[in-house]
Amino acid sequence: MKVMYFLVAVLALAFSVASAYDPSPLQDFCVTVNGTKDGVFVNGKFCKDPKLVKAEDFFRHVEPGNTSNPNGAQVTQVFVDQLPALNTLGISLARVDFAPKGLNPPHTHPRGTEILIVTEGTLYVGFVTSNQDGNRLFTKVLNKGDVFVFPIGLIHFQRNVGYGNAVAIAALSSQNPGTITIANVLFKANPPISSEVLTKAFQVDKKVIDYLQKQSWYGNN
Template identity: 55%
Template sequence: MKVIQFLIGFALLALASSLASATDPGHLQDVCVAINDPKDGVFVNGKFCKDPKLARAKYFFFSGLGKPGNTANRLGVNETDANVEQIPGLNTLGISPFRIDYAPYGQRPPHIHPRASEIFLVLEGTLYVGFVTSDQLNNTLIAKVLNKGYVFVFPQGLIHFQFNIGKTNAAAYSALNIQFPGEFTPANTVFGTHPSINPDFLGKAFLLDPKIVKDLQNKFINGN
């Protein structure tokens, strides 16, 4: 009986330890407003913190998500960020929102947020969205057409995309579970590096003629 009790207790302790290691540590203060000047600051989670006694509403406020962004570009899309750079009070809170506007047939090409999952809410228009699983699940495409009011979730670290399939403008709000999620687009990352990756290597990796690789590198590096 004692052996069974010991094993149960050990299992519960292991579970508690596992859960504790999977979450961020608890906050030791109410707020940690991010500042760039280290004077009189404390370095926490990539930013220095302002003295909590000096916290003001302006550090927790941002008005930039209320209006459409300029979509007059190659992709027909505009992303308005509201991460810790725009809202210093987000520091250590583990959240960040942003707005995406799409011209007709505008798109956010396949990209990755390496540090966050994303929940996506359509404000207007019709969007085709999806993500691709890793090779663990055979690179499966999981996609859906979303209308106004629909919500979709993109898991952390997986390639995902959005495409306005309608003839009118579209817009969406998105929220991520970290103050600065980061983002990289594989095509930009591979073909737009400084200095360039060897075209022969990339040609073999992507089954492309090295001349095509050089052309892609020229386009991405010069922002065409």
């Protein structure tokens, strides 16, 4: 009987882990299409008839991002909404451009692990573990060709610490990993989070929260 309980527990754990990620495809591809006329609804998107799919459906050109913003950095997403052929494939990509001292501010991807490679410049990167693991900070200075992994759901950041521009390419383990920029979520929620909640959470005066909520937070995406 104990063996049976153990097997049930293992199967339940395996199912919960497997169901936490994008579902495995049951066909070669499922290029999304807007509308129902020529499509079949799969995984939250309508799929184009495979006979109508073209090479262009798998292609996208990515231009350098405009870093003339308060953070001095710009993320150019290549998620399923930008590249329809990613639907059901469980992967996506982003290009991150940094001006000198530019910052991709603390954020999370709730549905995907990120692996990042620096193609130009020098970046200071890091992530913070959950409360369970003591909120440990892991950081590293990356140069051209270096790779770093940010585990799914954990708060992380990248900052250009070089003297010139920097570029990084990030691959993510979901067709739509999502992005939650911490400052935007806390201080620019719509409608706003109650000042009473935020003052209690941060243990600061209400004037501080009022000031933060009035700032023009920029999320890079």
